[in-house]
Every structure is written in C-alpha cells, then in structure tokens.
Amino acid sequence: MSSIDKEQYKVHKEPYYQAQGNEVTLYEAAYRNRLPVMVKGPTGCGKSRFVEYMAWKLGKPLITVACNEDMTASDLVGRYLLEANGTRWLDGPLTTAARIGAICYLDEIVEARQDTTVVIHPLTDHRRVLPLDKKGELIEAHPDFQLVISYNPGYQSLMKDLKQSTKQRFTGFDFDYPDAELETTILARETGLDEAAASQLVKIAHTARNLKGHGLDEGISTRLLVYAATLIKDGVEPRDACRMALVRPITDDADIRETLDHAIDATFA
C-alpha cells in the first residue's frame, strides 16, 4: 500500500491566494491539532483556492473529491474490482488520504446524499479510524491526515443541509466575497488586468450582489469576475465581456438582466 505516489497529490506551485483576515493562521492552528475543517461560503468566493493554498503552505498532499448526488459510500471508501484471477480491492479517495496522510477535501459535500456522508464520521472524532467493512480492515488514519469539507449554505434547500451530527464534528470558516478594494487587488493579481478596469468590474459585481434575494439567488462571484477580466485581457470589448461573463450566466430574469446591463453601460462611460 505504500506504493502510492504521494507526490502526485502535492501542490507544487504556489497558488495565488489573498487572505481576507486571519484565516491562514487559524487554519494552521486547526491543522496542528488535526481538527476537521468546514469551509462555508457563496459560490466562487475562493473556498477551494484557500484549501489548495493551505495544502501548498503546509506541504501536504491534497486529495479533492467533488461530491455529487450519485456518489455512494463505496465511491469514497473503495470497492472490490475484478481481475482475471479473482478480485482486487481498490481504495477510494478517502481511504487513500487516510493511508498516506493527505488532506482530503470533500467539495460541496451537501450534494452527496446524507447516508454517504455518514462514513466520514469515525475519521472526524478522536478515533481517527476508517473501518472498511467490506474488506474487514480498520485503517488508523496517518498522523498527517486531515478532513476538510466545503459547502454553500446559500442556495441549498432544506433537503440539502448537513445533519447536525455531521456539522458538529468540524471547525468552521465562513467565507464571503472580499471587500471591493481587496477584490480589485485579487482580480488584478490573478489576471494582470489594470486596477482601474478591475475596480469597474468589482463595481458591477456589487450591483448584482445588492440584488441578491430580489430575484437573484447568488450575486456575481469573484470567479466570474476573473472570467470577465480574462476576456478583457484577451482584447474583448469590456461591455461585451461583462455581459457574457457576468450577466448572462447568472440570470434569466429579463428585468434583472436589463438592470445589470444598464449598470455595465453606466460604469463604462
């Protein structure tokens, strides 16, 4: 089992991450004590980037699982596969992480069905073990292993909330879109767009975020801003880039679309 190549999970190049507060120090403290971490926040605000950055900073391998509704417990833990002369056990990503001492990041965990998420429970408390009932093995988690989950509390329905018994096993970070100045810096750093244009994009994003709850489920995310900035950098006319990257993806509501289009026209004189 030690044949797993740890290196492939390592983050080799420093990802660009701009801290919004003291989250980096806090995460380091949580990791020192191997506490499970939950990262909450609206879509595209930098949750995954943060985890990636922390993995790089701590120099630990990172195994990311994008959760979905069809995912079963076997997809996380592992299953038997057939070979020519018998069966072979294949570790799932969670098992691998526990063996090699990686940070296991379950992205958008609420998308997975609730019975699936229960398998992480024994790993998240003082036991730090993962029982593989099908295989009849009990894995002691590697000392470096840590579990991180993320979810977006904004748009999920009641059906898609985490169980209390799951929630109460984690320490939590609440993320939100950075303030205007910081977001401008992030945008400029990430895409190389000049600050003036970046601040105009951020302004449009704020227009949309003000409309959240009035016909918009989510405002324009930092990720979409990065898309828009990338398009502008590529020579696309800023108005067109904004319409394409910022407005069209987030709404089908004609009134809101028109208001945001107007905001774009008003921002770019």
Add this chain to the structure above:
Amino acid sequence: MSATETEYQHPLMKAYWAQLDTGFKPIGDVFEDVMAEALAILSREGIDAYLEAARVIGKLGRGVEPMLAFMEEWPSAAKAIGEETLPEVMALIQRMQKSPNGKAIAPFLETLAPVARKLHSQRQMGHYLNIALDFMERTTGSIHGHHTTFPSPGLPDFFAQAPFLLGQVSLSGLRNWVDYGVANYRSHPERQKDYFSLQSADSRAVLQRERHGTLFMDVERKLDLYLRGLWRVTEQLVPYSTAFDEIRQPVPYYDKLGMRIPDVYDDAGAITGLDRYRATLAHMVGHRRWTEALIADNWSPFQRMAVEFFEDCRIETLLSREYPGLKRVFLALHPKPVEGACDEETTSCLRYRMAMLSRALLDPAHGYADADLLEYVRRFNELMAEGTSNTADIATLALSYVTRTRRQSDQLAKVHFADTVVDYRDDNRQMWRFIEESDDEEMFEKEKKRTDSEEIKGLPPRHYPEWDYRSQTYRPDWASVYEALHPKGNPADIDKLLLKHGALAKRLKRILDLLKPQDKVRIRYQEEGSELDLDVALRSLIDFKGGATPDPRINMSHRTDGRDISVMLLLDLSESLNEKAAGSDQTILELSQEAVSLLAWAVEQLGDPFAIAGFHSNTRHDVRYLHVKGYGERWGDDAKARLAAMQAGWSTRMGAAMRHAAHYLEARPADKKLMLILTDGQPSDVDVQDEQLLIEDTRQAVKELDQKGIFTYCISLDPKADEYVSTIFGRQYTVIDNIQRLPERLPELFMALTK
C-alpha cells in the same frame, strides 16, 4: 350696421362676402381677419371651397357658432393636414346634421384645428373622422324601440376632449378607448358622458393603459432593482399623473413617503423612457446622499434658484464619478441654451443664464464664450477637484455668481423659459428649511383638526381586472375583493360530521397510505434500470466465477416519489347553496361542509400544504373572500370552527375570487399547484345582465392561472353544468349529479388528481 350693409373696399373681398351669403353679425366682425389668414394659407380653389363650406354650415340652422368655429379653425387646420381634406370633414358634418347629433357640430369644429395639428396628415385625419363617425352611430340611441331619436350623449364631450386625448394616445389607442366606453356605457347616458368627458375613474384608467411612452407600472420592478442594485436604496416609488395637469406640469420630488415620479415618460430622442426614469431617480438619490438642507429665509427666490442649479450640477458631477455612463444620459436630457438667445433688454434672463451655466458645468464641450460663465465653471471645477465639496460651499459660489452677473432686467416679469427646463431634476424641496412659515404677521397656530379615524375593519380591498369578451380587453381594476377571516362557529360540529363518516374515512385511509410521500428512492436489484449497480454487479460476477448462479438483477434505477403539491380549495358560498339537495333533506351547504371536512382531513394526512377559502359577491364593488384555513395553519379547531360557521348568500363572481386565490397560491414554493373550485352553479352576479360575460371572464381567469402554473379543477354540483362548465374549464372538471355522494367523491377526486 347690419352685415348686409357691410361695404368692403376691395372688390375681391366684396365678392367673397357675397359668396358667403350670410346674415350673421359675428361673422362680419371677424371676416376680414379670417380671410386674411385664409388667403395666406389656402389656394384659389381652396378659398372657394372654404367659403362654400362655410355658407353650407351657416345654413344648417344651428346658429352662428358652427359657422364661426369653422371660419376661424379651418385655415390653420388645412395648413396642418391639407385643404383636400375638406370634403371628408364636410361629409361628417352632413352625417351629424342628418342624425340627431347636430349639437355636436360646434364642438367638432371648435377643436378641429388643434386635432389637425396633432394628426399632421390627411390619412390620420381620415382615421379620426372614422372613429368619430363610428362612435356616433353606435351611441346614437334608440331606447325602448324609438328610432334614432336620442343624440349620442358622449359625442360633444368626446370632441371637446379630442385634442387632449390625441396628445396622450395614438389613434389606435384612441379607438380602443372609445370602443371601451361605447361597449360599457352604451345604455347609461349619464355615465357615458362621465366617461367621455374623462370624469370617471375607469375612463382615466383605460386611457392610462393606452398611453404612449414608458409607463411606470410596466417598469416599476426594473426601477426598484435599479435603485437597489446600483445605489443600494430601497425607496417607495410613487407615480403622479402627468395626464390631467396641463397648465402646471408636476415636477419629480421626494419626501418622507417616497420618491414621486411621473407615471409615464416618452422617449426623449435617443434616451429611452426607462433611462429617463433612471436619470430622475439617480438625481434624487444623489440629493439624498450629498445634499444638506439650507436655511432659506434670508435668500431671495433668485438666489435660491441659483443655489439649486449649482447644487444640482454638483450632485450630477458626483453621480457621474460613481457611474461615468450616466453623464451621457444627463447631457442628452439637459437642454442646451443657445448663446445670445435671450434679449437682456426686454426679458428676465436669469433662468436662461443659469441653465447655460448648468450646461457648461456638466458639459466640457459647451462652447460658450461668456467670460463670467467660464470663470465660474473653472471655480466650480476647482472646488469639485478637491473632493465632494458640500452644499454650503456650493451655495457661496452660487451667490457670488448671482451677484456678479445681476442685471436690472432680471426683475422683469417676462421670463425667458425656452431651453431652461431640466426635466429630470426634482424640485429641490428637501434642500430648503424655512424657519418662519410665512412673512405674514397674521399667523395663527394652525388648529389641528382631530379626525376620528375610523377603525379600519379588515384589509383594504384588492382590485382585479375583469375580462370583457366583447371587446377582448380587460376592464382595469374592475372588481374589488375584500378579504377577511371567516367568523367562527363550533368546531365540535365538524368533528361530529367526521365521526358520521367514520367508515368512509377508514376506506380513504387505505388509499392515503399508498399516496404518502416517500421521497426520491433508489430501486436496487433491477434487471433493467438506468445504471449499473456496481456493488451488486461485482457480487454477481464473483458468484459467476465461483460457479454459482449469478443474480441477473444488477441494475438500479431511481424513482422520484416526493409529493410537492400546494392545494387551494375555493368554495362558492352563493345563495343557491341553501337549497335542499335533490332527494335529500340536507342542504347543499351542509353536504359541502361534510365533503370539505373529509377532504381537509385527508389532505392533512397526506401532509400537503392546503388552504380553504370561500367567496361570494354582491356586485363588482363587493366581492368577499373569506379565509377558512390558511397554509400555515393546521387542520385544527380554529379552521374547523370557521368551516362550521359557513353560511351562504349573494352571488358568484368567480373570476375575481380565483384571481385572488391564485395570488396566494402563486406565492407557494411547491412544484405543483392545484386549485379546486367547488361550485353549484355558473358564475353570475346581480350587476351583470349578460350571462356570458362572467363565464368568459372565469374562462380567462383559468387561462391566466394556467400561465402561472396553477392547475384549476372544478367540481360542479349543478346537474345542468354541462352547458357552460366545459367552456370555462376545458376538460378539467367533474360534475357530481348525485350530491349526496359528495362527501365521498370529493376526497377520492382529490387523490385521483394528485396520484
């Protein structure tokens, strides 16, 4: 001097006068003036036709007014629409003369010129004449079998209003407005007059609907989003009417109660009505953000005006800093006074100078050369370059500008107004604080009248439109719906009813258990399914390799089994429910109560959100909507008590009740929305003679609900319902002939519908 003795010096005038062949003195008085105008505008043949037409009108026997009106109006009308239109105009006059509507000739001719100026072309005029003719023929009355004896009551008023109407609506809008009035008030002479003289409320409402431009009500949500999104302001927007205040056009303003803006904006050049609204709102937002109130008492009106102009420019400069794109809109809407357009000797030019300065402050490419103006533009820009500045500093600058540029002529009464109105700016009333209310010495403490405000009973009415199938239009705000909680009775009565149907309830329970929601389930062990169940597949394969018989059921599939239905049960509580059901000693009302309580019990078992309401109506002004059970309520004693107290009375205005119920159902988050309507007869009301009208309206309501994603289903207890119920509900209905079986049938029906 009698007219026949008039001696005209010029032989030509003499000939014209002879051609006119009239004895009316007032004509003689104005003859020379109108002829001078006519000669300047009309051709030779035109003059002949003009005089001939005037002669004919003079001989109609309608007195001098029609002729005088024609003589005075025609030349300028002809200028606008061409003199070839005369035969058409004369044809209409002849028609009016031959009908009992001769009295309308004078109002028609009196407004001919203003109407012509609004219409521009002969073709358009032809349409207008057709509308008038059509109107006349449809409203000239034969009441009680008399033959064309009564003149059209609304026609003179219509002609009198025509120029105003055409200022507001296009010709097709005018036609719709006329059609609506004719269709609804043909048989009410007095109300017809009210309608066509624009006195009645619905006349104005229909006109509003037909107006050109961007209507506030159409863009309200966009403006709301605009304020919220771009400016983070949530403010009540209150429209004021611009249609009925011709002399003093109201100006936007804001106060504690909200921002007041016009109910309609026409496009201004390249700027759309919507952008004009946005500019107006942005300006007010700017004031709210940056303007501090000043004490006005010591300043003259001129000084205040100057301060307002400067402050407005400061606000707009700051707004454009926030959103540079706004500048384009402001500049397009801001007038551009031409330098030198105002004569300082004879006219008060202060307004004009301020408007020019205002333009220059906003528009770097203003191109004005006035030295003072340029200096103040520079000083203003210097001030603004330092930051946001403030109202007090700007006021100081404004005052010094007024002092510098003061002219003696500023005091003159004749004010230069052209190009000085900036119509997106508000009236700045929030900028001024008055310490003394007035300079008058005789000021008394205002006696505060104590009005005993009447205790409001229930909610204010909600208004719903009604569909008029004859004109294929909605009558705006036609039915008033008053809603209230149903009074309570004794809940034990309902429990007794449920007990009585114990056996039935048991039977229903079995069906209910099958219907209970089980959410999305994964079905494993399927031979055929949507995907491979990997774990089972492996096990099978291992069995196979091991020599045992493998299990072929290696697929799985998913089945959604969640119920997400919101139900609204709407009960017709009209008088006819008090009748005994055929072959039973119970009234239909009692049977309905039983049925509804069973249904409510069944739905409660299923856990679907469920509301019950009853309705009846007493004319369109009083449609009552009574809540029996709300969505948030349990099927408990409160709801049962209300159901127990149910009483029947009055009529069935179903469309309005359905629209009201729909607005509750629409707000439910459920996937499926079901509205059940339990009724015992066709829609009808005492103020509607035409049976078909409310049937068609209800049918229209069903269509509207369908568009909102609400499924309507009618349970009719009227054995004769077949005649109309399918017209209204299509195939979504059941007629229950044997009313005694209603308690059994209703829950069954519901379950069948939602299975």
